[in-house]
Amino acid sequence: MSGLRSEFIRNFSIIAHIDHGKSTLADRLIEYTGLVESVDIRPQLLDDMELERERGITIKAHAVTMNYHRSEGREFVLNLIDTPGHVDFSYEVSRSLAACEGAILLVDASQGVEAQTIANAYLALEHDLTLIPVMNKIDLISARPEVVRQQIVDLTGCQPEEVLSVSAKEGTGVRYLLDAIVDRIPAPAPLIEKPLQALIFDSLFDNYRGAIAYVRVVSGALKAGMNIFFYSSGKRYSVDEVGLLKLKRHPVDRLAAGEVGYVIPGCKEVSETRVGDTIGDATAAASKPLPGYREPKPMVYSGLFPADAEEYEALRDALARLKLNDASLQYEPETSGSLGFGFRCGFLGLLHLEIVQERLEREYGLNLVTTVPNVKYRITLSDAQVVYIDNPAHLPPYTNIEKMEEPIVKAQIVTPPDYIGPVMQLSNERRGLYENTEYLDAGRTVLHYRLPLSEIIYDFYDRLKSISRGYASFDYEHAGWEVTTMVKLDIMLNGELVDALSVLVNEDKAYAWGRRVVDKLAEVIPRQMFEVAIQAAVNSRIIARATVRALRKNVLAKCYGGDVTRKRKLLEKQKEGKKRMKMMGHVEVPQEAFLAILKSD
Numbered sequence: 001m002s003g004l005r006s007e008f009i010r011n012f013s014i015i016a017h018i019d020h021g022k023s024t025l026a027d028r029l030i031e032y033t034g035l036v037e038s039v040d041i042r043p044q045l046l047d048d049m050e051l052e053r054e055r056g057i058t059i060k061a062h063a064v065t066m067n068y069h070r071s072e073g074r075e076f077v078l079n080l081i082d083t084p085g086h087v088d089f090s091y092e093v094s095r096s097l098a099a100c101e102g103a104i105l106l107v108d109a110s111q112g113v114e115a116q117t118i119a120n121a122y123l124a125l126e127h128d129l130t131l132i133p134v135m136n137k138i139d140l141i142s143a144r145p146e147v148v149r150q151q152i153v154d155l156t157g158c159q160p161e162e163v164l165s166v167s168a169k170e171g172t173g174v175r176y177l178l179d180a181i182v183d184r185i186p187a188p189a190p191l192i193e194k195p196l197q198a199l200i201f202d203s204l205f206d207n208y209r210g211a212i213a214y215v216r217v218v219s220g221a222l223k224a225g226m227n228i229f230f231y232s233s234g235k236r237y238s239v240d241e242v243g244l245l246k247l248k249r250h251p252v253d254r255l256a257a258g259e260v261g262y263v264i265p266g267c268k269e270v271s272e273t274r275v276g277d278t279i280g281d282a283t284a285a286a287s288k289p290l291p292g293y294r295e296p297k298p299m300v301y302s303g304l305f306p307a308d309a310e311e312y313e314a315l316r317d318a319l320a321r322l323k324l325n326d327a328s329l330q331y332e333p334e335t336s337g338s339l340g341f342g343f344r345c346g347f348l349g350l351l352h353l354e355i356v357q358e359r360l361e362r363e364y365g366l367n368l369v370t371t372v373p374n375v376k377y378r379i380t381l382s383d384a385q386v387v388y389i390d391n392p393a394h395l396p397p398y399t400n401i402e403k404m405e406e407p408i409v410k411a412q413i414v415t416p417p418d419y420i421g422p423v424m425q426l427s428n429e430r431r432g433l434y435e436n437t438e439y440l441d442a443g444r445t446v447l448h449y450r451l452p453l454s455e456i457i458y459d460f461y462d463r464l465k466s467i468s469r470g471y472a473s474f475d476y477e478h479a480g481w482e483v484t485t486m487v488k489l490d491i492m493l494n495g496e497l498v499d500a501l502s503v504l505v506n507e508d509k510a511y512a513w514g515r516r517v518v519d520k521l522a523e524v525i526p527r528q529m530f531e532v533a534i535q536a537a538v539n540s541r542i543i544a545r546a547t548v549r550a551l552r553k554n555v556l557a558k559c560y561g562g563d564v565t566r567k568r569k570l571l572e573k574q575k576e577g578k579k580r581m582k583m584m585g586h587v588e589v590p591q592e593a594f595l596a597i598l599k600s601d
Contacts, residue, residue, distance in 0.1 A: 006190045006258035010181055011079045011216065012132075013096055015120035016106035017473065021136040025106060025168035026064075026082055032174050033066035033078065035246060063202070063214050063260055065244045068178055076182050079260035081201060081216070091296065091348075092202070094123060095276045098292055099201045099216035099260065102130040102185030104177070105156065109135045109143035109165075113151040113440060115414045115475035121155055130185050133158055134177060139167040151441055188258030196220030196228070196281040198255075198263070199290050203273035205324035209264050213273040214245065216260050218290060220281065223254040227282035228265060231289035232274055236282045237265040270324055296328035298346025299407070299478070300457055301390035302353055303334055303371035303500065304360070305342030311366055312341050318364040319343060322356065329356060334391075336500045339369060344391060347373075350457050371500045375454045378405040378481055392488050392502040398539070405481040407453040410435075413464065415472035417445050422467040430455035431506065450479065454504070489514055491521070492535045514544040522546035 016022040062082040069075050083096045097103060103124045107117055124131055133152045138145055149163050164180060166173035202214040215222070222228075222242050229236040241264040243251040255261045267273065275296070278289035306315050323329050330346035347353040353373060360366050376390040380403040389395060411432070415423050424434065427449050438446040451460075456476070464472050487510050491501035501521075505513045514536030521534050525548055532548040559567055 006192075006256075007187045008075065009077045009079065009188055009258045010102070010185045011081065011100045011188060011258070011260055012102040012104060012181055012185050013081045013083055013100045013124075013129075014104045014106055015083060015093070015097070015124060016136075017108070017111075017114040017116040017120075020106050020108040020111070020114075020117075021168045022082070022106055025104070025134075025136065025166070025174075026080060028168050028171050028174045029078075029080060029178065030064060030066060030247075032171070032178060033068050035064070035066050063245045065246050065260065068182065070179070070182065077259075078178075078181060079216075081260065091294070092275055093120070094127075094292065095199070095201045097124055097127045097129060098276075098290070099199050100127075100129060101188060102132065102181070104181075105131050105133045105152070106136050107134070107148060107152055109137045109145050109148050110140050112144070112148045113155055113414070113444060114473035115412055115446075116473065118155065118412065118414065118446065119475040119477070131156055131158070132177070132180050132184055133163045135163055135165050136168055138165045139170050139172065147441070147443070151444065154440060191219035191257040192221060194219035194257070195284050195287040196222065196279065197287060197290055198222055198279040200273055200275055200277045200279065202275060203270050205270045206264075209240070211265065211267045211270045211273045212249075213263050213265065213279070214261075215255070215263055215279060217255045217257050219257050219287075221254050221256045222261075222263055222279070224251075228263075228279050229282045230272060230274070231278045231280060232293060233272060233277075235267070235272060237267055240264040240266050270326075296348065298328070298330050298348060298376075299453065300347045300349055300353055300373045300375060301344060302347070302373040303336065303339070303342055303344050303391075304331075304357070305336065305339040305369045305371070305500075307367040307369055309340050314364065315343065315360070315366055315368070318360050318366060319345075321364075322359060326356070328352070336371075337497070339371075339500045342369075346390070369500075372503045373457055374504060375407055375457065377484075377486065377504065379403070380405075392504050393499055395488050395504065404484055404486055406484040406486065408479050408482045409451055409453050409456065409476040410479040411449045411451050411456070411474065411476040413447045413449065413472055413474050414440070415445055415447065415468055416443055419468040419472060420445060420447070423447060423464065423472060426460075426463055426467060427451065430460060451476070452482075452484070452506075453478070454506075487538050489517075490537045491517065492533075492537060493525075494533050495535075510538050511543050514538070518544045518546040522548055527551050 014022045014025060064080050066078045066080065067075055068078050081096045081099055083093045105117070105121055105124070107113055121131065133156055135145060135148055135152065137143060145165060149160055152158070152163050153160055164173060164177055166177055197218040197220060198215040199218055200213045200215055204212050206212055222239065224239050224241055226239050227236060228239055241251050242255050242261060243249050244261045249262055263279070265273065276293040278293065280287065304315065306312050319331050328348050331343045334342055334344040336342065345356070347356065350373065357368060357370055361368060374390055374392065376388050379387050379389060379396065379401055381387065381396060381400050382402050387396070413423055424447065427434070427447070431452055433450040435448040435450060437448070440446060461474055464474055485507040486504045487507050489503050489505050489510055491498050518534045518536050525532060525534070527548055528550060531550045534546045534548065535542050536544040559570060
């Protein structure tokens with residue numbers, strides 16, 4: 001492999017909207033290049049996690065090297081660098097694309113161009129990649145090949161005959177696609193004589209070998225035994241092993257410029273092999289790092305608490321193990337008056353949160369309570385000091401706040417024209433700022449909005465799908481900070497503050513939010529032997545209240561006669577007992593209460 005000329009290498013990725021058949025097409029490419037026998041092929045070969053198979057999405061980026069023999073006898077090496085399929089992992093997608101020269105833009109022949117299709121196409125063009133537009137699922141009865149072909153032409157500016165038609169499920173047209181990859185995607189530049197530059201596009205942790213980095217060698221060569229360093233940290237290591245990724249790791253002597261493979265640098269932490277970082281030669285004159293690297297920044301924060309306090313140590317160990325394979329996960333210890341000891345965790349998005357929580361519960365057998373997700377706010381204090389908070393409990397006194405800013409996203413919503421009205425109404429309800437409208441064709445419209453991130457992390461996507469009957473799609477990118485007026489909404493049970501239920505909301509929405517939350521909690525909190533008062537408060541001022549009525553025992557059941565004062569005496573005794581219970585009783589907050597807040601809007 002080390003002697004392979006770069007002109008016979010093709011590095012490409014497959015980009016698509018969720019559920020457009022990306023993993024299935026990858027399976028067919030692997031099968032048709034003979035990497036796996038057809039009898040051994042299983043669905044979603046590149047997806048290792050059980051969650052990926054269940055949800056039908058790619059969570060971790062993968063790579064595979066395939067050898068393709070053309071009819072004229074030449075052999076080409078095709079490096080497929082698969083990408084995650086959700087907006088939460090857009091940075092990982094951008095680094096995977098930076099490792100390629102071309103990309104297959106995959107579009108469902110029945111669903112057509114959707115929001116993520118547009119976002120991914122623009123991302124690929126920003127990296128100057130050669131696009132191969134492909135229409136998938138042409139075998140479906142609901143396929144609209146002519147309509148979708150025109151949508152692709154309008155989006156990419158290609159000629160109609162350049163759009164390939166395939167059925168990844170049936171294998172139709174895959175041979176023509178393989179030839180198109182060889183013919184249309186340019187070979188990597190032959191930079192073998194230049195100093196070493198290798199881009200890390202993914203990394204994982206092996207219990208026996210330590211951190212393993214998946215790399216694209218841009219210039220120079222990587223060899224076992226050579227001394228390397230990471231540009232972001234400056235740390236130096238000696239390479240234990242390099243090799244190719246053919247579903248399993250295959251060691252080779254070296255990886256030359258243009259090749260894709262793995263490197264085992266001998267470091268024990270996966271956080272050292274950061275996605276987007278550049279590997280250089282520690283013995284040669286340092287060149288510039290490859291552009292585009294940035295630290296993974298959590299966008300959504302939530303508290304994870306064990307339902308059983310005795311499982312705290314198990315949760316801490318489970319998070320430490322999970323972080324070995326997920327450098328973007330951040331956590332730190334946190335204490336809650338109502339939930340006890342737990343951890344404040346930072347996630348890339350709501351899907352990332354769901355995945356981490358589900359993996360902790362499945363793989364480590366934990367029963368968790370998750371608090372309301374929050375975003376990070378930037379606060380300028382009266383003394384000009386700038387602080388960031390991601391927990392309502394850490395909000396400074398209002399008298400000390402000069403200015404508060406919240407993260408903003410640029411959103412694009414693709415919808416049929418029939419649903420423009422409801423979609424715009426939903427966006428306006430979520431404090432969206434309308435920018436402009438684009439018409440892709442007679443059946444597709446793109447609405448551009450600026451939306452606060454805090455307004456879309458709850459149920460925006462579900463509501464969007466509901467009002468558009470599933471036809472609308474949504475994608476966003478972060479667009480800085482904007483000044484806002486947020487207040488801390490506290491929830492109290494019988495006058496006691498439940499800190500885990502506190503949330504930061506926009507001042508104009510505080511009453512409506514508080515009213516919905518207390519009503520919802522009144523439905524899910526079980527009735528006690530005493531009355532439970534549920535209150536929502538802002539700045540110690542009660543703005544909403546609901547009451548869970550007490551369970552009543554009929555103390556007069558055995559009182560058949562006698563004076564009315566005897567009955568009154570029994571009722572007064574019961575009243576005093578309930579008053580004492582209310583003072584001393586503790587209200588258990590079930591997990592459904594936290595879910596109720598998420599679904600209250």
